[in-house]
Amino acid sequence: MTTSTIIVIGGGAFGVAAALELNRRGAAVTLVDPGPLPHPLAASTDISKFVRMDYGTDLFYTDLAAEALDVWDAWNATWPWPPYRETGLLLLSSERMRPGGFESDSYDRVSARGVATERLLGEKLERCFPAWSADRYVDGYFNPRAGWSPSGRVVEHLVALARDEGVRLREGIRFAQLLERDDRIAGIVTTDGERLEADTVVVAAGAWTSVLLPHLADRLDVIGQPVFHLRPDDPALFRPEIFPCWTADIARTGWYGFPANDDGIVKIANHGPGRWIDPDGAREVTAEDVARLRAFLDESLPSLAGAPVVATRLCLYGDSWDGNFLIDHDPERPGLVVAAGDSGHGFKFVPLLGRIIADAVEGRPYARFAWRTRGTRSSEHARFLGEE
Ligand SMILES: Cc1cc2nc3c(=O)[nH]c(=O)nc-3n(C[C@H](O)[C@H](O)[C@H](O)COP(=O)(O)OP(=O)(O)OC[C@H]3O[C@@H](n4cnc5c(N)ncnc54)[C@H](O)[C@@H]3O)c2cc1C
Known part of the structure; x- marks a missing residue:
C-alpha cells in the first residue's frame, strides 16, 4: 500500500469493511460517521438481510455470492x-x-x-x-x-473489530465537503469546520453519497x-x-x-x-x-x-443506474475513491467488500464496479423496476 493516510466516510457495511481491510494493509485509517454506530438510519442497520447466490443469468454475482x-x-x-x-x-x-x-x-x-x-x-x-x-x-x-444475516449486529461487530485493530473512529462528526489542494483531494472539512487531512478519501456513505458528492447525482x-x-x-x-x-x-x-x-x-x-x-x-x-x-x-x-x-x-x-456498485477512483478528482451504488443488494457481499474496496484504492477495481459513464437504466436480475 503506497497510500499512508486514508479517511473513510460512512460506517455502514461498505465503509467499515473498507476501513478494516485498509488498516490491515498498513494504512492509517480514520472512519467518519455522524454515529452512533451502527447508525440507526443506515441501510445496513437492520434485523435481517438476505444472503443469496440466485442472480438469474448473471454469473458474475452468482460466483461472487458463492x-x-x-x-x-x-x-x-x-x-x-x-x-x-x-x-x-x-x-x-x-x-x-x-x-x-x-x-x-x-x-x-x-x-x-x-x-x-x-x-x-x-x-x-x-x-x-x-x-x-x-x-x-x-x-x-x-x-x-x-x-440471512442480522446485518445491524454484523456492522456492530465489525466496528468493534475496527476499533480493536487500530482504526481511528470519529463518531459524531459529519463530512461536509472535500478539501482540495494542488489539484487533488487532500482531506475533508466537517460540518463543524474541522479539517482532516489524508492522502485518500473513500466516500462510502450509502444513499447519502450523491448528496455529499453532488457531481454524482446523475449516477446515484x-x-x-x-x-x-x-x-x-x-x-x-x-x-x-x-x-x-x-x-x-x-x-x-x-x-x-x-x-x-x-x-x-x-x-x-x-x-x-x-x-x-x-x-x-x-x-x-x-x-x-x-x-x-x-x-x-x-x-x-x-x-x-x-x-x-x-x-x-x-x-x-x-x-446506480445499472444495478452495479460503483467502487473506484474518481478519474477527475485524484485522491477520491467512491464506494457506493449498492442498489439494494450489497450486504451479502460484506465479507468481500473490504478486499474489493481496498483493491480499488490500490488501483485494481473490479471491472463490473469500475468508473463508467451513465448508460440505460437496468438492475440486477431479481429487482423489479416497475411496469414498462
Ligand atoms: C429495505 C432494504 C433491504 C435490503 N435487503 C438486502 C438484502 O436482503 N440483502 C443484501 O445483500 N442487501 C440488502 N440491502 C442492501 C444493503 O442494505 C446495502 O447494500 C448496504 O447496507 C449498503 O451499505 P452502505 O455502507 O453502502 O450504506 P449504509 O449502511 O446506509 O451506511 C452509510 C453510512 O454513511 C453515513 N453517513 C451519512 N452521511 C454522512 C456524512 N455526512 N458524513 C459521514 N458519514 C455519513 C451514515 O450514517 C451511514 O452509517 C437492502 C437495503 C434496503 C434499504
Whole structure:
C-alpha cells in the first residue's frame, strides 16, 4: 500500500469493511460517521438481510455470492455468534418456470454449481411449506445454500473489530465537503469546520453519497423502500423449517421476506421500484404501501393476512443506474475513491467488500464496479423496476 493516510466516510457495511481491510494493509485509517454506530438510519442497520447466490443469468454475482458464502461460513466458525443463518431460500413463481424468467434462470445456474436445489412442483409446496397459497404458486424451487444475516449486529461487530485493530473512529462528526489542494483531494472539512487531512478519501456513505458528492447525482439515486414487521398469531407456522427466506415472483412484484425471528416477528419488504426521497427528510411508509402489502398477503399468504403490522421502516437504496456498485477512483478528482451504488443488494457481499474496496484504492477495481459513464437504466436480475 503506497497510500499512508486514508479517511473513510460512512460506517455502514461498505465503509467499515473498507476501513478494516485498509488498516490491515498498513494504512492509517480514520472512519467518519455522524454515529452512533451502527447508525440507526443506515441501510445496513437492520434485523435481517438476505444472503443469496440466485442472480438469474448473471454469473458474475452468482460466483461472487458463492465466494462470499464461503467467508460467511468461516465467520460462523470463528465469531462469538453466527452472523449467517442458513435457512435456505424459497423462490416461488405464479407461472410455470421457463427460460428467460428469473426463477428458471437462477435455478439452472445455481443447480449447475452443484447446489442441491429442489424443484417445487405439484403438491410439494403445500406439503413442505404450508403457509403459502399453493393455488397461486404453481412452480419454484428451494435453494438450501442461502439464508440471512442480522446485518445491524454484523456492522456492530465489525466496528468493534475496527476499533480493536487500530482504526481511528470519529463518531459524531459529519463530512461536509472535500478539501482540495494542488489539484487533488487532500482531506475533508466537517460540518463543524474541522479539517482532516489524508492522502485518500473513500466516500462510502450509502444513499447519502450523491448528496455529499453532488457531481454524482446523475449516477446515484436515493430510493426509499418500505419494510414491514408483522406479528402472526401463531409464529410456529412461520418458523424457518417450514417458512424459510422467500421470494414471490420477485422480479415481477418485488416481494420477499424472512422467517419469524426469535421475537415472533415476520419481516416482509419489496425489492421494487421504490420512490425517490431526500435521505435527510421524513421517511414515511404510507397507507398505500400498507394496502399493497395487504393485497399481496391476501392472495399469497392467507395465514398472515390478518396479522398486525407492528413496525414499519423506509430503508434507502443508493441506486446506480445499472444495478452495479460503483467502487473506484474518481478519474477527475485524484485522491477520491467512491464506494457506493449498492442498489439494494450489497450486504451479502460484506465479507468481500473490504478486499474489493481496498483493491480499488490500490488501483485494481473490479471491472463490473469500475468508473463508467451513465448508460440505460437496468438492475440486477431479481429487482423489479416497475411496469414498462
Ligand atoms: C429495505 C432494504 C433491504 C435490503 N435487503 C438486502 C438484502 O436482503 N440483502 C443484501 O445483500 N442487501 C440488502 N440491502 C442492501 C444493503 O442494505 C446495502 O447494500 C448496504 O447496507 C449498503 O451499505 P452502505 O455502507 O453502502 O450504506 P449504509 O449502511 O446506509 O451506511 C452509510 C453510512 O454513511 C453515513 N453517513 C451519512 N452521511 C454522512 C456524512 N455526512 N458524513 C459521514 N458519514 C455519513 C451514515 O450514517 C451511514 O452509517 C437492502 C437495503 C434496503 C434499504
